[in-house]
Amino acid sequence: MSLKYVGKNITRPDAVQKATGKARFLADIKLPGMLYAAILRPGHAHARIVSIDTSEAEKCEGVVKVITGKGCSQKYRYGDNIRDFVPMADEKVRYIGEPLAAVIAKNPHQAKEALKKITVQVHPLPVYTQATDALADGATLIHEASGDYWHLPGVGPKPGTNIATHYRLKKGDAAKGFAESDVVVEAEFKYPFGSCAAIEPHGSIVWFHEDGMIEIWSSSICPFIIREEVARVYDRPESDVRVHIPEVGGCFGYKSDITVEQTVAYIASFVPGHPVKWVATRKEDFTSTLLGHGMVIRMKIGAKKDGKLMALATTVYHSTGAYADTGLHVSIAAAHNSTGAYEYPNCDLETFLTYTNTPPIGAWRGYGHPEAQFAQERLIEILARKLGMDRFALREKNYLGPGKITSLGEHLWETNGSIQKCVDVVKRTVFDKPRPPEDPEYYYGRGFAAIMKSPKGAPFSSKGAYLKFNADGSVVINCGGAEVGQGLRNVVRLVAAETLKMPPERIHVYTEIDTQFSPWEWQTIGSMFTKQGGRAVWRACLKAIAQMKQTASQVLRCDVDLLDYDGEYVFLASDPSVKVEVTKLVRGYMYENGMVVGEVVQACADARLPRYSGFDPATGQGSMGVSYTFGAQAAEIRIEKKTGKIIVDHFASCFDVGRVIQPQQIRGQVTGGVVMTVGAALCEEVRFDQDGKCVNPLFRKYRFPTIKDAPKKQTVDFVETPGVIGPYGARGIGEHPVIGPPPAILNAIHDATGIDFFEIPVTPEKMKKALDEKGSGGEK
Amino acid sequence: MAEKITLTVNQVPYTIEIEGWEHLIDVLRDEIGLTGTKRGCDDLSCGACTVLMNGEAVKSCQVLAKRASGADVVTIEALAQGTKLHPIQEALIESGAVQCGFCIPGIVMGLHGLFRKKLDATEAEIADTLENHLCRCTGYEAIFEGAKLAQKKLKAR
Numbered sequence: 001m002s003l004k005y006v007g008k009n010i011t012r013p014d015a016v017q018k019a020t021g022k023a024r025f026l027a028d029i030k031l032p033g034m035l036y037a038a039i040l041r042p043g044h045a046h047a048r049i050v051s052i053d054t055s056e057a058e059k060c061e062g063v064v065k066v067i068t069g070k071g072c073s074q075k076y077r078y079g080d081n082i083r084d085f086v087p088m089a090d091e092k093v094r095y096i097g098e099p100l101a102a103v104i105a106k107n108p109h110q111a112k113e114a115l116k117k118i119t120v121q122v123h124p125l126p127v128y129t130q131a132t133d134a135l136a137d138g139a140t141l142i143h144e145a146s147g148d149y150w151h152l153p154g155v156g157p158k159p160g161t162n163i164a165t166h167y168r169l170k171k172g173d174a175a176k177g178f179a180e181s182d183v184v185v186e187a188e189f190k191y192p193f194g195s196c197a198a199i200e201p202h203g204s205i206v207w208f209h210e211d212g213m214i215e216i217w218s219s220s221i222c223p224f225i226i227r228e229e230v231a232r233v234y235d236r237p238e239s240d241v242r243v244h245i246p247e248v249g250g251c252f253g254y255k256s257d258i259t260v261e262q263t264v265a266y267i268a269s270f271v272p273g274h275p276v277k278w279v280a281t282r283k284e285d286f287t288s289t290l291l292g293h294g295m296v297i298r299m300k301i302g303a304k305k306d307g308k309l310m311a312l313a314t315t316v317y318h319s320t321g322a323y324a325d326t327g328l329h330v331s332i333a334a335a336h337n338s339t340g341a342y343e344y345p346n347c348d349l350e351t352f353l354t355y356t357n358t359p360p361i362g363a364w365r366g367y368g369h370p371e372a373q374f375a376q377e378r379l380i381e382i383l384a385r386k387l388g389m390d391r392f393a394l395r396e397k398n399y400l401g402p403g404k405i406t407s408l409g410e411h412l413w414e415t416n417g418s419i420q421k422c423v424d425v426v427k428r429t430v431f432d433k434p435r436p437p438e439d440p441e442y443y444y445g446r447g448f449a450a451i452m453k454s455p456k457g458a459p460f461s462s463k464g465a466y467l468k469f470n471a472d473g474s475v476v477i478n479c480g481g482a483e484v485g486q487g488l489r490n491v492v493r494l495v496a497a498e499t500l501k502m503p504p505e506r507i508h509v510y511t512e513i514d515t516q517f518s519p520w521e522w523q524t525i526g527s528m529f530t531k532q533g534g535r536a537v538w539r540a541c542l543k544a545i546a547q548m549k550q551t552a553s554q555v556l557r558c559d560v561d562l563l564d565y566d567g568e569y570v571f572l573a574s575d576p577s578v579k580v581e582v583t584k585l586v587r588g589y590m591y592e593n594g595m596v597v598g599e600v601v602q603a604c605a606d607a608r609l610p611r612y613s614g615f616d617p618a619t620g621q622g623s624m625g626v627s628y629t630f631g632a633q634a635a636e637i638r639i640e641k642k643t644g645k646i647i648v649d650h651f652a653s654c655f656d657v658g659r660v661i662q663p664q665q666i667r668g669q670v671t672g673g674v675v676m677t678v679g680a681a682l683c684e685e686v687r688f689d690q691d692g693k694c695v696n697p698l699f700r701k702y703r704f705p706t707i708k709d710a711p712k713k714q715t716v717d718f719v720e721t722p723g724v725i726g727p728y729g730a731r732g733i734g735e736h737p738v739i740g741p742p743p744a745i746l747n748a749i750h751d752a753t754g755i756d757f758f759e760i761p762v763t764p765e766k767m768k769k770a771l772d773e774k775g776s777g778g779e780k
Numbered sequence: 781m782a783e784k785i786t787l788t789v790n791q792v793p794y795t796i797e798i799e800g801w802e803h804l805i806d807v808l809r810d811e812i813g814l815t816g817t818k819r820g821c822d823d824l825s826c827g828a829c830t831v832l833m834n835g836e837a838v839k840s841c842q843v844l845a846k847r848a849s850g851a852d853v854v855t856i857e858a859l860a861q862g863t864k865l866h867p868i869q870e871a872l873i874e875s876g877a878v879q880c881g882f883c884i885p886g887i888v889m890g891l892h893g894l895f896r897k898k899l900d901a902t903e904a905e906i907a908d909t910l911e912n913h914l915c916r917c918t919g920y921e922a923i924f925e926g927a928k929l930a931q932k933k934l935k936a937r
Contacts, residue, residue, distance in 0.1 A: 011873060018881025019869040021816020021856035025882065028815035109801060199820040199828055199916055200882040249818070249882030250916050282821040485880025485917045664876040668918055672879065675919035699825035699914060707910045707920040714921060 005497040006728050009664045010504050012490040014247070014483065014511070023247045024512075026203040026219040027279045034205070035064055037267045037278040038111035040101040040118055041288065042093040045129075045357040045692025046142065047122035049091055052101055056117035060103075062110030065270050066118070067102045078229050078262050079325035082157065082164060083150040084143060085258075085360075087266035093122070094142055094322030096692050097287030097359050102267045104276055127692040131317040131354035132296060134162040142322060142355040154617040155328060164324030167332045168350040169620030171407050177311025177346030181302030185383045186313075189375040190759035191293045191742075193319075193686040195286050196364055197704055198484075200249020202289045203279035204261045206268035212236065215275075216243045218261050221251050221482035222523035226261045227515045233262065234269070245513040251484035252676070253363030254290040256525045257326040286697035290326055291686055292364020294319035294356075295334060297375040301383050307394045309345075312407075314338040314372065316351035318361070324353055326362035333368030333456040336407050336620065340376035341419050341450040341630055342395070343404040349620070357692040363525060366735045367456050370677060370742065377449040377743030378758065381750070391747075392427065395450055396420065400630070406454075409621040412628065414721065417656030417731065419450060419630035421719040425654040426632040429715050435751075443639040445752025449740035451631045454624045455526045455609060455732065462608040463529065464519030465536040467496070467544055469586035469601040473568075475500065477540070478510045480521025481533045486734055487665040488529045494661055495534045495727045499541035501567030519604065527732030530661060531627070532607045534727035539605035548585045551598025555580050555589045609725065627723075629731045631655035633674075633740030635711075637748045644768030648678055648711040648745065653737055656719040659730040666733055670716045673737025678711060679704040681742040683761050785849035789814065790858035796845070804840040804848045805829045808855060816856035816885045820914070827913035830886040830893070831855045837893025837909075856885035859892065867933035868892055868926075875926030879917035887913045891927055895934055903928070 017023040054066040069088025079085045088099040101118050105111035128134035134142065139162055143149075147159030155165045178184060205217040214230060223243040231238040248255060260280070268276035280289060295318050302311040316334050320327035335351040364370075384394040399419045404412050426448070436444040466478040477496055481488050489509045497504040510518065521533070545565050552570035553560040556578055564573040571579035580589065588598040609625025616622060636650040653670050660666050683703045687695045696702045722729025746757050755770045786795045789812055796811050808814045808831065817840055820826035829840045832854040859866040865873070868891050878884055887910070894901055894909045901909075906927050915923060 009876075012878065014881065015873040015878045016865065016869075018878050018884055019865065019873050019888065020860050021814075021885040023881055024815075025818070027819065028809075109799075197916055198880070198882070199826055199914060200818070200880070201820065247882075248880065249820075250880040252916065282823070487879065664922075668876050668879060668922055671919035671921045672915075672917045673919070676916065698823045699821045700823045704914070704916070705920075706914065707907055707924060710920045714919070 003498055003728065005494050005504055006659065006661055007663065009662060010490065010494060012487050012665065013493060013509055014489055025200055025247045025249050026205070026217060029205060029217055029246060031205065031207065031275040034275045034277055035104050035106065035271060036108040036111050037264065037276050038103050038108065038115050039099045039263070039278065040115050041097055042089065042100045042120070042122065044093060044122055044124050045096040046125040046127045047093050048125060049089060049093065050121040050123055053119045054101060057103055057114040060110065060114035060117060062106040063103055063114045064106065065104045067267055067270050069099065072266060076233050076262070076266055078233055078258065080225055080229065080257060081152050081155065081328045082325045084146065085262065085323045085325055087262045095357050095359050096694055097284065098322065099263045104267060104271055127357045127690065129319065129356055129358050129688045129692055131319040131352060131356055134354050134356050135352060142357065154614065162355040163352055164320055164355050165328055165331070165353040166350065167335055167620060169336050169407060170348055171409060171621065172346035174311045174313055174346045174348035178302040181310040182305040183383065183386055184300060184302045185379055185386055186300035187379055187382065187758055189297045189299065189378060191295045191371040191374055192760065193294045193358065194292045194364060194680055194684050195686055195702060196252035196254040196292060197702065198250025198252055198255070201280040201282060201285040202255060202260050204264040205275050205277045206261070206265045207275035208269055208272040210273050212240055214241045216241070216261060216265070217246060218243065219248050220245060220255050220261065221248065221484060221525065222256055222258065223513050223515050224480065224520055225523055226258050229258050229262065230265050243515045245482055248482055248484040252365040253292060253367065256363045256523050259289050259362065282699060283697040286686060286702065287359055287694045290362030291321065291359045292361060293371055294358065294361050295371045297372060299338065299375045299379050301379055303383060303387065305387065307387055307389050307397045309342055309398045311346040312339055312344040312349065314349040318351055318353050319356040319358060320353045321356055321358045321360035323360040324355060326360050328353060329456060330361060330363060330368045334372040337369050337452065337454055338372035338376055339407045340373045341400055341452040342398040343400050344407065347407045349407060358688055365673065365676065366738045367526065369453055369735065370739045373451060373739050374742045378746055381747050382756065391448060392423065399450070400452060406628070408624060410623060415724050416628050417630050417658060417721045418719060419632065422630060422632040422654040422656055423450060425717045425719070426634045426652050429652040430634040430636060430650065441641060443641065443752040445748035446634065446636050447744040447747030447751055448634045449744040449747065451633060451736060451739040453527060453629045453736045453739065455528050455627045461522040461528065462606045463521045463533040463536050464604070464606040465533070465540040466519050467540040467603045469544060471583065471587060473583040473586060474506045474508065476508050477537060478518050479533055479537065480513055480518045481529045482513060482524040486669060487662065488533060490665060491530050491534055491661050492537050495537045496541055498728065499538050501565070527734035527736065530730050531726035531732050532609065534730060535607035535725060536605050538727040539607060540603040543603035543605055544601050547599050547601045547603065548582060551585050551589050552580050554597050627725065629655060629657065629736060631736055633744050635741065635744040635748045637745060637752065639749065639752050639767060641771065644764040644771060646682055646745070646749065646762060646767060650713045650715065651678070651711040651741065652715040653740070654717040654719060655733060655736050656721050657731050657733050658723040658726060659720055659728045660718050661730055666718065667716050669733050670737040671714050674714060674741055675705050675710045677738040677741040678709070678745070681745040681760050681762065683763060685761055783846065785846055787848050787851050787853060789853045790855060798845045800846065802845040804843040804845055807845045807848065808840060814855050814857050818882055818885060820882065825914060826883070827890060828883050828886040830889040832889060832893055837890050856888055859888060867937065868930040871930035871933055872923065872926035875922045875929055877918055877922040877926040883913055883915045887923060891930060895931060899931065899934055901931065
């Protein structure tokens, strides 16, 4: 297919606004009569509230109202999957960042100052920061009444325990598979808590209008979920709740799901008539929004002598934090994607989503895939050694692909792309040249990881597009997809330009999302926008063209199926001189006498993954809409003998994305994703002490890569085996690049030193210690 | 206790009443309404709030407002001349460095601070400047390429 705009480096439509500082983010919004909230956080991570005295705070300058959560857990409980969240602690606190009280004041400084005057008395309870501790017999319950919470069918808390959900997926007969295996390997892996750490912190503005409308602005990617949940809690029609999404300064997962909005809504509900603004400090962004990961994964693989994989058993212990609503599907995704890129005929994959006294877990770019495939890609490397097989030969024998069946029971086809082609590219880039020999200063190593990404979402996760032709033939498109930097506005524009056969500069795409005007979209997650949102745009374009042809068939007096369209004209295919301009069709065709025929050209369309379903509670299997993506990644590293510092000299990635829509943007998605989990592999961890206090909720202490920590060089390639759902064959890419770096780097560490690590981050201190233990002076 | 400071921001003189706790970023964003300067952290790490003060790139969240009294401040809003972007802005856009865009104003100002003092900065010096800025989107490759392209454009000017 020869394409004119798709696949070209056309500048993204939001670049100038952002580069000039004019793009409007949440913190930049000022509204008339606006008040500011500051939120008190508890001194204990798990405690019964005895008393909260707000009287002194109420006397402070500028203070309008002081609020506590007393009684809120009855009326205001919320959650999309398990309704266990409260907007403010009521009776007890369950984690260190929980909202405990709030001050509304004339300015943010006054609100923060008044917080210091609130005195709180609590009765401390035992604190659990790890799932394995919270699961112990006799552990104090973090949610005493978890059995009463509303939840989606097939999931939900196990009353009398700290288990928020137990999910188990069975494919074939795992016990039999292990019995028939010649070799079994097993190990425990840890992917610790991490923060998405977007540079823009979370924040919201909520305004309860006098006329009953509730208006909300949020740094979020799920305006329609916010609308639905706020409407439900405050007993309003959804049409009376209006949610705006301004520019979002990075998401990476944790601005999905409803997070801070219900708390700000609860606070604002005490001062109707006034917009109330709250923006997280960086500390609050760490402790009081959503964290990622928190998984301990026990994995066991059985295989035949010849390398044929026979069985996989995975148990995930997921420390999901004090509220489980947002961690639920991450946990399930971790279990069913723990096969990685391989076909296992027999699987027993389970996860214990467990309440802990830590901030709630939510989406973190990759959504269960990085954690589970960290384990898979490390363990399969260990299996290769035990079998005495080449790492690539073992993998190649078992890759998922046409004719193979995933853990969920889905058959794969050519149109799912080729992992082998991706592996071949990465092998050529990294492994087909000799490894540098050890020298006095450094060990050198290379490591590989294959990856698979499923589109974990929900059965109703449709995306929509509204398209409107203007009188001059230019086009405006609105979608509900949140632009968080990934570049989806440009995807919308390029897909529309290609389909409507008109230059991209004639197409204007939306800036903010507004639930009053934007088409419905569930939320912008799961690397699904290009595929589903792009398909919705493509469908809307086809509808608009069909409308124009319909009108033209009347004007040109011929059958509609004899007409063609080239962006400027609708014309008779057999005689292109018989034609009518698009500009004469867009508002219906007007004859000289002023009579008009035909529709105004404006189209609305949606798209979803076909036959996507929930899972069967008996087997845990279901459908992801047979929508998988595969890729391969590899690291070339150097380890400084003196310090244990690990330097990534080169990182290579190749994904079969079906179709590259904009080369520069897709490369940016990959280079950014790789650096994110080079950070996870080498330095990032949100740490809690035994009392559940976060010890590093600052950028200076939660180190994530600077330009000097990034790989010295990245090679990024794509294979383009077209898919059948996405526009022009495109699949997603957003989350994929973060999956491979930790296992590839840890595999490279073994390659360099013979040392196996089972948890990240591998800091220089840990590396140095392991080198010292291995041999005096760090000798190999 | 209220006190007054005077400063010049983007060549416009201002007299601002402050209480004393405010930093330069608060004056720029809340008093003057220049919201292109961003706040991303609490501990001087992210660089999103970088502006020029008396010709030097500074993190405006670390400068107490009273210390800015008498200063000449340049913010991101002053770089483009109407619809004509500054070469640094053009270069970062062309290199694909703009994703979510939250860190970009700070990076533009950081590079502006570097190149106006040292247009022939080495790659190592450019990296030293960019090390003051956190970006979670790009992996820095496009930012570094953009910085080098900006230098080229500025030299050709």
